[in-house]
Amino acid sequence: MAEADPIRRLIHAFSRLPGIGEKSAARLAFFVLDAEPHVASELAAALTEVRARIRKCSLCQNLTEQDPCRFCADGRRDAGLICVVENVQGLLAIERTGEFRGRYHVLHGRLSPLDGVGPDQIHIRELLGRLAGVTEIIVATSPSVEGEATALYIQRLAGPLGVRVTRIASGVPIGSELEYADQVTLSRALAGRRDL
Amino acid sequence: MAEADPIRRLIHAFSRLPGIGEKSAARLAFFVLDAEPHVASELAAALTEVRARIRKCSLCQNLTEQDPCRFCADGRRDAGLICVVENVQGLLAIERTGEFRGRYHVLHGRLSPLDGVGPDQIHIRELLGRLAGVTEIIVATSPSVEGEATALYIQRLAGPLGVRVTRIASGVPIGSELEYADQVTLSRALAGRRDL
Numbered sequence: 220m221a222e223a224d225p226i227r228r229l230i231h232a233f234s235r236l237p238g239i240g241e242k243s244a245a246r247l248a249f250f251v252l253d254a255e256p257h258v259a260s261e262l263a264a265a266l267t268e269v270r271a272r273i274r275k276c277s278l279c280q281n282l283t284e285q286d287p288c289r290f291c292a293d294g295r296r297d298a299g300l301i302c303v304v305e306n307v308q309g310l311l312a313i314e315r316t317g318e319f320r321g322r323y324h325v326l327h328g329r330l331s332p333l334d335g336v337g338p339d340q341i342h343i344r345e346l347l348g349r350l351a352g353v354t355e356i357i358v359a360t361s362p363s364v365e366g367e368a369t370a371l372y373i374q375r376l377a378g379p380l381g382v383r384v385t386r387i388a389s390g391v392p393i394g395s396e397l398e399y400a401d402q403v404t405l406s407r408a409l410a411g412r413r414d415l
Numbered sequence: 416m417a418e419a420d421p422i423r424r425l426i427h428a429f430s431r432l433p434g435i436g437e438k439s440a441a442r443l444a445f446f447v448l449d450a451e452p453h454v455a456s457e458l459a460a461a462l463t464e465v466r467a468r469i470r471k472c473s474l475c476q477n478l479t480e481q482d483p484c485r486f487c488a489d490g491r492r493d494a495g496l497i498c499v500v501e502n503v504q505g506l507l508a509i510e511r512t513g514e515f516r517g518r519y520h521v522l523h524g525r526l527s528p529l530d531g532v533g534p535d536q537i538h539i540r541e542l543l544g545r546l547a548g549v550t551e552i553i554v555a556t557s558p559s560v561e562g563e564a565t566a567l568y569i570q571r572l573a574g575p576l577g578v579r580v581t582r583i584a585s586g587v588p589i590g591s592e593l594e595y596a597d598q599v600t601l602s603r604a605l606a607g608r609r610d611l
Contacts, residue, residue, distance in 0.1 A: 225468045226478065229461040235454055237446050243434070249503055250433050251462065252469060252478055253523055258431055259462045265425040266459040269444070270452055272421045282422065282448055307445055327449055 226252070278349060280325040280342045282307050290323055297321040299354045303346065303373060305329050305361060313359055321357075324349070329360050329369040338372065347376060355383040362389045362407075422448070474545060476521040476538045478503050486519055493517040495550045499542065499569060501525050501557060509555055517553075520545070525556050525565040534568065543572060551579045558585045558603075 226248055234244035251259045275281070276288035279301075283289070290296060290310075300321030304310045310323050328341040338344070346356075358373055360366035374384040390408035391400045400408070422444055430440035447455045471477070472484035475497075479485070486492060486506075496517030500506045506519050524537040534540070542552075554569055556562035570580040586604035587596045596604070 225461065225465045225480065228457075229465045232454075232458040232461040235458075236443050238439070238442070245504065246434070247432050248465070249478075252465060253502070256466055258428075259466045261424075262428040262431075263459040263462040265421065265428040266447065266455045266462075269421045269425045269448060270455045273448060282445075284421065306449070308441060 275325075275327075279323045280327060280345060281310060281323060282325075295320075299352055300357070301346070301349070301353055301355070302357045302359050304359050305366065305369075309359060309361075319357075324356075326360070326369065329363075329365040330372055331365045331368075341369070343373065343376070346373070347380075350377060350380055350382055353382055355385060357385050357387065359387045471521075471523075474541075475519045476523060476541060477506060477519060478521075491516075495548055496553070497542070497545075497549055497551070498553045498555050500555050501562065501565075505555060505557075515553075520552075522556070522565070525559075525561040526568055527561045527564075537565070539569065539572070542569070543576075546573060546576055546578055549578055551581060553581050553583065555583045 229248040229251070230241070230244045233239055233247045234241055236244075239247070251262075272284050273282050274286065276283045276286055276291055278287045278291040281288040281290060285292070297320055301324050302310075302313055302319055302321055303324045303326060304313060305326050305328065307325060310325055313319050313323075324342070324346045326341040326343065326346075328336055330336060330338065330341065350356075356373065356377055358370040360369045370384075370386050377384050388411055389404065390411055391397060391404060397405070425444040425447070426437070426440045429435055429443045430437055432440075435443070447458075468480050469478050470482065472479045472482055472487055474483045474487040477484040477486060481488070493516055497520050498506075498509055498515055498517055499520045499522060500509060501522050501524060503521060506521055509515050509519070520538070520542045522537040522539065522542075524532055526532060526534065526537065546552075552569065552573055554566040556565045566580075566582050573580050584607055585600065586607055587593060587600060593601070
């Protein structure tokens with residue numbers, strides 16, 4: 220990397236981001252070096268600011284500037300209904316449907332014993348701690364092995380407490396062609412069939 | 416993006432990097448938020464440091480901490496031979512061959528009139544200003560329309576000054592299969608054939 224140690228450090232820092240290998244990291248670093256100075260300074264400032272000002276909501280673990288977050292602070296949202304998501308992206312995806320008016324709980328992960336992620340590594344304890352008055356938990360973790368395992372785990376703990384635990388439906392995506400659906404998805408779609 | 420303005424700013428800052436769209440930028444931002452704090456702080460520090468300490472070599476325009484850069488300062492390298500590259504990545508690629516012992520000149524771009532990149536936007540003037548004692552310029556710009564145009568432009572300016580201007584060969588990459596080479600590359604390989 221020539222004599223430029225700072226460049227090497229920047230490449231290394233970029234390469235720690237997900238989906239960015241050594242080559243992409245080098246491309247990003249040299250882009251930043253050739254770009255207007257504000258590109259680097261604004262990214263640096265945003266990184267610093269986000270770490271300083273964003274924390275987890277003490278109730279739902281959503282990332283927020285104010286605690287409690289705006290979903291937990293919104294009295295018009297149904298506190299008896301909690302949608303459990305793996306991450307903030309999941310929360311935002313549910314929110315974009317405009318169909319959900321309950322509260323959220325962000326796990327920041329999903330059970331994955333092989334990766335060393337057990338119940339203590341995701342915010343399951345905090346979920347159990349806020350079940351007073353809750354009638355239903357909708358588990359909207361991803362439709363993967365780990366997402367399913369996480370859903371079942373929550374069901375096993377919360378079910379006996381008298382809380383209804385439901386799971387979002389899996390099946391063929393709207394607008395897609397049946398022939399492109401994979402076997403597992405189609406099996407799920409069949410098993411989850413409903414009367415018309 | 417929930418109430419989190421700092422998150423939105425971080426996503427925006429990431430999305431200005433090349434090859435990173437809105438979705439990838441969001442993924443990077445949330446990764447940074449969930450990662451250990453040092454991931455964000457080290458990237459921020461590296462960005463700030465690189466802008467503060469790295470500048471262009473006053474001779475060859477290579478990115479460097481010291482001026483002149485280590486290639487220009489190395490008396491063992493042939494100052495009569497200049498390899499012209501589009502960017503530092505190109506310089507590093509040539510350097511990795513271990514075959515080149517001359518000096519470099521980094522254009523930081525290539526002629527592309529449609530994108531508003533003329534001779535004044537890349538460091539052609541600086542190249543012409545250092546031709547005293549130079550016997551050969553090897554133009555190692557990319558084998559694209561713009562790279563070729565840049566090579567021809569340099570030839571037209573430097574040739575009349577008595578400097579030999581050469582171009583790196585284009586052709587079928589070593590180790591590849593002929594059937595996968597595109598037509599243009601194969602045509603070049605044919606036109607550039609040499610006696611064995």
